[in-house]
Amino acid sequence: MSTTQLLAPNVSAQHWADPSHPDDRPFIRKYVFSTDHKTIGNQFMFMSLFFLLVGGALAMMIRWQLGWPGQPMPGGGVLPETMAPGGILLPEFYNSLVTMHGTFMIFFAIMPLLVGMFGNWLIPLHVGASDMAFPRLNMMSFWTAVPAGFIMLTSFAVEGGAAGAGWTAYPPLSAVPEYSGVSTGQQLWCVSLVILGFSSLMGAVNYITTIVNMRAPGMTWLRLPLPVWALFITAILILLAMPILAGALIMLLFDQTLGTTFFLPETGGQPLLWQHLFWYFGHPEVYILILPAMGIASEVIANGSRKPIFGYPAMVGAIIAIAFLGWIVWGHHMFQSGMNPLLGSSFMLSTMIIAVPSAIKVFNWLGTIWRGDIHFHTPMLNALAFVGMFVIGGLSGVFMASTPVDIYIHDTYFIVAHIHYVLFGGSLFAIFAGIYFWFPKFFGRMLNPTLGKIHFALTFVFYNLVFFPMHNLGLGGMMRRIYDPNQYGFLEPLQPMNTFISVFALALGASQLVFIINILWSLWRGERAPENPWSSNSLEWDLPSPPPHGNFEAMPAVYRGPYEYSYPGRGEDFWPQSEPPDGQQVSVKTGGSPVAEGVPQ
Amino acid sequence: MPESASTFGTGIDSIYYIILWITGAIFVFVETALIVFIIRYRHREGRVAVHTHGSKKAEIVWTVIPFILVLFIVYASNDIWLQVKRADQEGAAPADALPLRVVAKQFEWNVTYPGPDEELDTSDDFVKRNQLHVPIGRAVRIDLGSEDVIHSFFLPDFRVKQDAVPGMTIPVWFEATRTGEFPLACAELCGLGHYRMRASLTVHEADDFDRWQAEELAAGTPAEVADGPEADTAEENRVSEGEGSA
């Protein structure tokens, strides 16, 4: 094929924004079945926040049961007999609560928020493209995620209730209805996740192609904003990990419905096979849930402290290193599973080594705020909280990574504490930071800073009061996923602490109302957002808020890295990537598309 | 953590404290640095941030130090790990261990005792449900199995935890250092009775253990568990009545 076809495929067939004539898409194309990455990002935001709310509500019920075991839950009367007769939660319902809480939070809240929402919002704008490489595929990615979530929700209503084998769904429990009392629910769980897998897959293909092929002139790899780097690596993780989960889920589904015995020992199946496949997906998955958060935090922290990110190349290297190591540590979830102890030792080693690239990131964040000029806008507050909390979660990970210590704390609340320090303290705080940071760009209105700071303060305080004591519960020997600790004499002394946790958990849930109100209010009443409210550098801030359909009017040109803050001898303390060096004029035709003809369509 | 009651328990705890000290120090260091910087460098009129892209030297330092630390933790952890988990390997568990069999099922633990001849699968075996009795100062070697789903054999005071996987027999060993009664818990979600799948572990003086064993044999405890739920969990043991487990 002729070289002209090979050259610069990225400039071909991009439909840049055209200010001269208005965007005349019919309503349905504009807001519902839109192929515009910004709209799809917004759609992902609303969907995932809804599921975050659901997951949160389930958590509230969990906490009620643990705080006041066997007490009728206020308003619990509305639940059907099969769940909570007279408002008293049943053990089988509790198992469903825990399972669905984990499932919703991980697969339907955090993952679509980080990957679906931020991926769509940021990638095309940050690389300077008019849209994703495959806009229609992008739309399908969202519209397959919705039914997946819907199926997951409806599984509460089916005979036997929702899946109740934990979000890790270990067979035989998850494969044999007689053991768990759940049949249809567990199958719907598998189906829903397979569908969600397709959705993520479509997203990943899109992201990778867009980032590799559609970067604007001058946007070299080492000038990419860190969120894009993180999302790129994350997309690769999704691409390679999701199929493994899909395969495992399908085998589980066969065991449940057809009568195969992949995971059932009677005729030689291997229960541990599921665990290997699940965690071979599962650990990359948890890095899918943290890497984008790290990217967002880096962006916000550099902006908030008006300083270039400390050691950009090292930050990129660390992301890659974490992602790679993430593939060879899955066994650390199986130390006590009966897996060969020698294998355990090697998994301990690989797991521990992940602390090193993580260290690089943490200390480089510290290096970034060091001698900075820190502005405490709401995004910055959340980003700083992210650093502080992620460190706690990460360090507790090191305890579990040590095989002998894990003997004691495996499947105790120490793990639960870890989960929430990395996922809530890590991912969710970064998500809050990102939402406060980019909301103005995509909805054209600022989020109210006062409400924002209140929300942050309440969340931060209550969050720590809820999850830090869980470490002690774990050290006290309290197992996970137990409906009523008081069944064990040695756990009764922990009840006051459980009640304490529950009180503040309810408070934590309630304080999220501030956030909801802030979002809903600001959508219509918030003060109009300027082009560049945070005086930030990356390309999207040159555009009106919200950016027009097609983003840029012509292929933008990029002259420098994204973190040139406080450059000596400049008037203002930021330096947009697109600003040509010393006043030289931008030619609208920069990088134009002369080479575009004849690229196969 | 409850006071250790097994020979390797203290060893495990010491690893825990080593890690606690290391991570604790790192934690304090990082968080104080964070807070100090936040206060020290907060925005003030006329403050300009220093424009720097980083420092190779510093980055190398905080790459190498954590690396050494974690390698040390791994080194410190590995021996005791293998000692605890490789019950059937040379030199891990004492040779003269008392053989027992524990089979988990929803939602109870069935313990097979070898009887006086200390051989399993002989005529003088006997089985107790939810009661594990061991002598002090003598290692016991348990063949751990499961009939239905995955359970987890958890002795908090002994720092013992091992999943019981159907289709596998996994060796577990420990040696009690304190007499008394201790909880045996199930740590792996195994169905709606998971939260109450508990049993008791009683550690006897050596001769006391023999006496107990003699009594059990005299009382003619069966070599097979009679089916049906155990007395104290009979009420509300939904599975074995309602949905009917294996």
Place this chain on the structure above:
Amino acid sequence: MAHKKPNYYLVWLYLLILTVAEVLVAFASGLPFEVLVFILLGLAVWKAALVAMYYMHLRFEPPRLVVLALAPIPLAILITIVVVTMEGF
């Protein structure tokens, strides 16, 4: 076309011969199982490589795409090796 076209029929012939060879090795050669597995897998990989290189034109693509295409192989091998090494179960 930037590259000279490979002879697709030749590749096809290769594939056929290799397939026949496989079947023969599998059934006609009284080799011990271990050796057999080794040879058969070797042949299979060889065939797969032919398809990828010539039919999928990997041989004529820019190196960066080749790297991309080979990326998951280590992972695929990794999981297999690890699970095989576990006489633990």
Place this chain on the structure above:
Amino acid sequence: MSRAAAIHAQAPRPMEGIRVYNVKLGMWVFLLSEVMFFSGLIGAYIILRFAHPEQWAAPGEVLNVPLTAFNTFMLICSSVTMVKAFAAIEHGDQAGLKKWLLATIVLGAAFVGIQIFEYMKLAEHGFVPIASQYAAEGGPLYGSTFYTMTGFHGAHVSIGVLCLIFTASKAFRGQYTEEHYAGVEIMGLYWHFVDLVWIILFTIVYLI
């Protein structure tokens, strides 16, 4: 600030991505995840077989190798026809494109047909994935893994055939030209990949 100075030294130049146009790159990326999907299934197969070798009958004992060898032959042929179709349109040879595409469709469909026939024969013989009804030599894991792996491959072929029919219909409406043949090329990539997977499966499922 030498580093910072270097920052804007570089003038903007058109990025070249990796010199592969989007649709093609996208297809390759998608195929990578397909590789992982089949690796998962094959990995499971290997674990189960290592754990229970006794459940596997000797090669050829249960499975009909000659038939499948012939089927393999057909799939390989379909790869040639596919690549010929691509070669044809590269030179704007419309007739060739249509001819070869049709040939590929026929061969692909035949493969699926033969596989279904094979399944039915095996089922009669009691070779089924369901443990409770398993009657053939070996044990149910043999059947479960066999049907899962070959079944998913068969599904991929069937989807491929549908896509081919779509591609062909576009070809007959003359929508591909010397300059615009991306559709044919990525169709080919997918098709050859499916062939490639079969080459591996044939060896490890039927011959080993």
